[in-house]
Amino acid sequence: MKMRIIIAIVKKDLLEVLPNKGAWLPMIIVPLIFVVIMPLAFLLLPQVVNLSPEEMMPAYQVKGFLANLPPSMTAALDGLDQVETMQVMILGYFFAPMFLIFPLMISTIIASESFAGERERKTIEALLYTPASDAELFTGKALAAFIPAILVTWISFIIYAIVLNTAGFSIYGQVWFPLASWFPLLFWVTPAVALMGVAFTVLISARNPTFMGSYQTSGSLVILVLGLVAGQAAGVLYLSVGVGMLVGLFFWLVAGGMTWFSIKNFNRSKLLTTG
Amino acid sequence: MNGHMQAEVITARELGFSYGSRKAVNGLSFTVQPGEVVGLLGPNGAGKTTTVRLLNGLLPPSAGSARVLGYDPATEGENLRKQTGVLTETPALYERLTARQNLQFFGEMAELPQPELKTRIEEVLTLFDLQERGDERVSTYSKGMKQRLALGRALLHNPGVLFLDEPTSGLDPEASLQVMELIDSLRRQNGHTVLLCTHNLFEAQRLCDRVLIMNSGRLLAAGRLDDLRKQLLQGLRLNIRILEAFSAEKLAELGKMSGVNSLKPVQDGLLQLDIEAEATIPGIVKYLVENGLSILEVQPVQQSLEEIYFTLQREAEGATL
Numbered sequence: 001m002k003m004r005i006i007i008a009i010v011k012k013d014l015l016e017v018l019p020n021k022g023a024w025l026p027m028i029i030v031p032l033i034f035v036v037i038m039p040l041a042f043l044l045l046p047q048v049v050n051l052s053p054e055e056m057m058p059a060y061q062v063k064g065f066l067a068n069l070p071p072s073m074t075a076a077l078d079g080l081d082q083v084e085t086m087q088v089m090i091l092g093y094f095f096a097p098m099f100l101i102f103p104l105m106i107s108t109i110i111a112s113e114s115f116a117g118e119r120e121r122k123t124i125e126a127l128l129y130t131p132a133s134d135a136e137l138f139t140g141k142a143l144a145a146f147i148p149a150i151l152v153t154w155i156s157f158i159i160y161a162i163v164l165n166t167a168g169f170s171i172y173g174q175v176w177f178p179l180a181s182w183f184p185l186l187f188w189v190t191p192a193v194a195l196m197g198v199a200f201t202v203l204i205s206a207r208n209p210t211f212m213g214s215y216q217t218s219g220s221l222v223i224l225v226l227g228l229v230a231g232q233a234a235g236v237l238y239l240s241v242g243v244g245m246l247v248g249l250f251f252w253l254v255a256g257g258m259t260w261f262s263i264k265n266f267n268r269s270k271l272l273t274t275g
Numbered sequence: 276m277n278g279h280m281q282a283e284v285i286t287a288r289e290l291g292f293s294y295g296s297r298k299a300v301n302g303l304s305f306t307v308q309p310g311e312v313v314g315l316l317g318p319n320g321a322g323k324t325t326t327v328r329l330l331n332g333l334l335p336p337s338a339g340s341a342r343v344l345g346y347d348p349a350t351e352g353e354n355l356r357k358q359t360g361v362l363t364e365t366p367a368l369y370e371r372l373t374a375r376q377n378l379q380f381f382g383e384m385a386e387l388p389q390p391e392l393k394t395r396i397e398e399v400l401t402l403f404d405l406q407e408r409g410d411e412r413v414s415t416y417s418k419g420m421k422q423r424l425a426l427g428r429a430l431l432h433n434p435g436v437l438f439l440d441e442p443t444s445g446l447d448p449e450a451s452l453q454v455m456e457l458i459d460s461l462r463r464q465n466g467h468t469v470l471l472c473t474h475n476l477f478e479a480q481r482l483c484d485r486v487l488i489m490n491s492g493r494l495l496a497a498g499r500l501d502d503l504r505k506q507l508l509q510g511l512r513l514n515i516r517i518l519e520a521f522s523a524e525k526l527a528e529l530g531k532m533s534g535v536n537s538l539k540p541v542q543d544g545l546l547q548l549d550i551e552a553e554a555t556i557p558g559i560v561k562y563l564v565e566n567g568l569s570i571l572e573v574q575p576v577q578q579s580l581e582e583i584y585f586t587l588q589r590e591a592e593g594a595t596l
Binding site for chain 1: 328332333334335352353354359361363367370371372384425428
């Protein structure tokens with residue numbers, strides 16, 4: 001595979017996404033809500049409305065949550081009052097799987113633009129007449145969706161850490177974030193989820209060659225992420241380091257299978273004779 | 276594998292391809308020589324675009340084989356496509372990018388070295404009169420400008436053979452003429468080998484050295500226009516202009532003359548006759564003079580590609596009924 005061709009496809013696909021507000025606006029707005037607006041609301045609202053911890057969150061409710069937590073996680077909550085405990089619980093633990101929405105959303109948006117959008121705008125045929133091999137076309141297009149998905153997630157994480165530690169410094173008096181459980185999520189689970197988003201979109205766009213159609217169908221994958229969020233909230237599954245690694249393994253297996261199928265189905269002949 | 280050069284630029288032998296159960300190309304055989312402009316003519320669905328896809332290795336043939344510039348498209352598509360230029364039916368340009376960005380991308384895909392690519396981009400933009408608007412998004416271009424840019428993209432890497440699929444489709448007459456003149460000048464100045472797919476017979480008649488006429492994936496006829504004319508249309512067409520009015524009775528009498536196949540008045544004073552041979556002309560002139568008519572003009576007319584084309588298409592449709 002020739003790197004120059006792959007880089008040219010990545011650059012071209014990203015240049016094409018930039019003028020499409022429908023594609024990049026959600027990539028900015030959704031992370032902004034999750035990493036800036038919501039954490040600030042959770043951290044600063046109790047101080048602004050001036051309620052006592054007991055009024056905000058009765059002690060028995062906090063105890064109920066803590067009773068379900070593994071000991072490794074309760075250790076980080078020692079010495080905090082009810083509100084502070086809930087803030088750390090929500091922002092430090094429950095928000096973690098929500099971050100998986102970013103790689104999923106961004107990879108499916110760009111992949112829909114790149115794979116389905118190109119067919120929708122009828123530019124695919126000129127691309128197929130270039131000397132690039134099917135593998136180079138697939139790799140270039142997949143990387144154009146995969147790389148920004150990872151980068152935006154990591155940048156969002158850095159901003160999130162800055163917001164939590166800055167806004168929370170007056171409360172906790174120390175830099176308390178990130179917690180160890182975030183690292184497998186960012187560096188192990190996030191790439192798997194991004195790849196899964198790309199591969200699933202390629203499979204969908206073979207049958208649904210419109211940007212919106214492909215993006216909306218691929219969006220159904222978000223159920224997997226919401227399952228993790230619900231699992232944590234219900235006390236069934238906590239994303240500790242070990243669980244994070246296992247969840248990542250599951251996503252890698254799913255992503256690997258989907259990628260294999262999408263590569264198998266991505267060739268000039270099928271692109272021209274289906275959809 | 277560039278020791279592939281041979282006499283024919285394109286050779287198709289019994290080439291076939293089916294979309295499901297529908298045979299899009301069926302037993303197609305033809306050759307194209309270096310420097311020739313060959314027209315692939317046929318109605319929509321005749322199999323022209325599928326033929327171009329097969330000849331560039333985008334689709335694998337379900338029957339037969341082909342060689343283009345010495346390469347087998349089915350197995351050497353990547354190497355082959357470095358040396359072919361294709362103008363697709365729609366311009367297929369990235370409209371959110373500028374003309375320069377489009378050409379830069381396709382040049383990189385063709386692996387043109389960076390300094391050469393820069394020079395070629397400017398040459399192409401100049402040749403197609405797009406230099407001043409090269410940094411504007413293609414979405415702001417008119418249809419004619421887009422088609423010129425798409426033609427420029429096909430020529431960017433100096434291909435050994437050009438495939439032009441309906442190059443004037445959807446263009447207004449002025450833009451259409453501009454594109455035709457560009458193709459004509461490419462052929463005259465650079466001696467490009469071109470396979471031109473079209474259903475525009477005027478375009479084919481003007482640009483092509485030879486034509487291949489297709490219907491339902493099959494080749495109906497192939498050859499130079501003159502040869503096809505001789506082969507398919509017997510006799511000669513004659514336009515006769517006379518001064519006086521011609522009575523219906525005299526008209527019927529003339530139509531019955533030996534050697535006259537058919538006769539129709541086209542407009543006042545103008546008759547169109549299909550005759551068997553030039554030898555019939557003196558008899559017709561004599562008849563007109565003897566009947567006291569003043570002859571202003573007797574002109575044999577070359578039958579157009581359109582007549583040949585429709586004769587063949589009617590025969591093909593008749594055969595399938």
